[in-house]
Amino acid sequence: MRARRARRAFLARHTETVYGVLTDGLTRPVRLADLVYEAADRFPGLVPTRAQMAAERRFVQAEKEGREIDQGIFCGAVLRSPTAARHLVETMLRPTPRARTLLDGFRTEGRIELDTVYLERRGVAGHIEFRNAARLNAEDDRLIADLETAVDLVLLDDVIKVGVLRGGTVDHPKYRGRRVFSAGVNLTDLRDGRISFVEFLLGRELGYVNKMLRGLLTAPSPGDGRERSVGKPWIGAVDTFAIGGGMQLLLVLDHVIAEENAYLSLPAAEEGIVPGLGNLRLTRLTGARLARQVVLGGRRIAATEPEAR
Missing domain, CATH: 3.90.226.10 (2-enoyl-CoA Hydratase; Chain A, domain 1)
Known part of the structure; x- marks a missing residue:
């Protein structure tokens, strides 16, 4: 819980900076899943890594550690930011x-x-x-x-x-x-x-x-x-x-x-x-x-x- 409070506090101040780093100043479209995992690599501890999520998927829902909650904290912060959210929504509207x-x-x-x-x-x-x-x-x-x-x-x-x-x-x-x-x-x-x-x-x-x-x-x-x-x-x-x-x-x-x-x-x-x-x-x-x-x-x-x- 303490770590999650720290993540929320960090993102409350730095979401647009983090998003800007991940998208090269809003010049690079990064789809949501890639964005989350790139954030894990560029900002260790902010969101779970691919390896952590792969390990989590081995458990039934009731026995998971709840790492998707940490993904939700990050995604919620991005979608609350007018600048980051608009860029992400438009990215997700592009052809795959x-x-x-x-x-x-x-x-x-x-x-x-x-x-x-x-x-x-x-x-x-x-x-x-x-x-x-x-x-x-x-x-x-x-x-x-x-x-x-x-x-x-x-x-x-x-x-x-x-x-x-x-x-x-x-x-x-x-x-x-x-x-x-x-x-x-x-x-x-x-x-x-x-x-x-x-x-x-x-x-x-x-x-x-x-x-x-x-x-x-x-x-x-x-x-x-x-x-x-x-x-x-x-x-x-x-x-x-x-x-x-x-x-x-x-x-x-x-x-x-x-x-x-x-x-x-x-x-x-x-x-x-x-x-x-x-x-x-x-x-x-x-x-x-x-x-x-x-x-x-x-x-x-x-x-x-x-x-x-």
């Missing part, structure tokens, strides 16, 4: 290096298969299909990375005019052979300590979710005479259910189509976690009363209910 590497091949072939996501161009639509079949298309660190790559490719491809999200068929005995949109966060991985704070929880919101909402940043700096970002409309096709993170995704899309028997829910409070920015975005769409029922009361919204609109 992986997407840039795959772009030419996708433009030629019109399709790409990643570990947990399949992307195909059909006419002017880019269809992204979740393929974490053994886990009801639940989100984990691997799916987060694959999905950001796919979203980048949809936004970078000049032929594609609209993006489509849909869940693929799953292997779960109860739903085998059926399409499922998303079961939200992979609770097994969460229990086992394999859901990361920086790469998953923060990387998800600052990465592909924000890119679908605000567009992909493509120009290097303001005032250079070019359009700085590219945005496209997004459609969600919901089969069976969109739970947790799956429902959160729907809140940043432009249009949602759901099958008659589908339902939506945000059970994060029951699981002891915060539903990303879903609690803020849902309230804007529905008003406070219905949002409380969904977020705090665990209410499921059936696709056929009037509230589903």
Whole structure:
């Protein structure tokens, strides 16, 4: 606790200086995960090192030392700084290096298969299909990375005019052979300590979710005479259910189509976690009363209910 108080006190005074050192005076874009680990190298003791986090991941969540709390102290300080936060958010809106590497091949072939996501161009639509079949298309660190790559490719491809999200068929005995949109966060991985704070929880919101909402940043700096970002409309096709993170995704899309028997829910409070920015975005769409029922009361919204609109 004493060390954490010291970190908070240090960052209260020196966050912008630290961020400036890590980004060469705001001239170098450094993605969030790299920023955290570079801070560990350049400022020993400020945040955990890669080796410390790798050791931490060997434990189930309940038995961890809590090193991600120290990452949270650092990330919170950066995101409270107007200068550092703006630079970091814009950095996270840029295409990932992986997407840039795959772009030419996708433009030629019109399709790409990643570990947990399949992307195909059909006419002017880019269809992204979740393929974490053994886990009801639940989100984990691997799916987060694959999905950001796919979203980048949809936004970078000049032929594609609209993006489509849909869940693929799953292997779960109860739903085998059926399409499922998303079961939200992979609770097994969460229990086992394999859901990361920086790469998953923060990387998800600052990465592909924000890119679908605000567009992909493509120009290097303001005032250079070019359009700085590219945005496209997004459609969600919901089969069976969109739970947790799956429902959160729907809140940043432009249009949602759901099958008659589908339902939506945000059970994060029951699981002891915060539903990303879903609690803020849902309230804007529905008003406070219905949002409380969904977020705090665990209410499921059936696709056929009037509230589903």
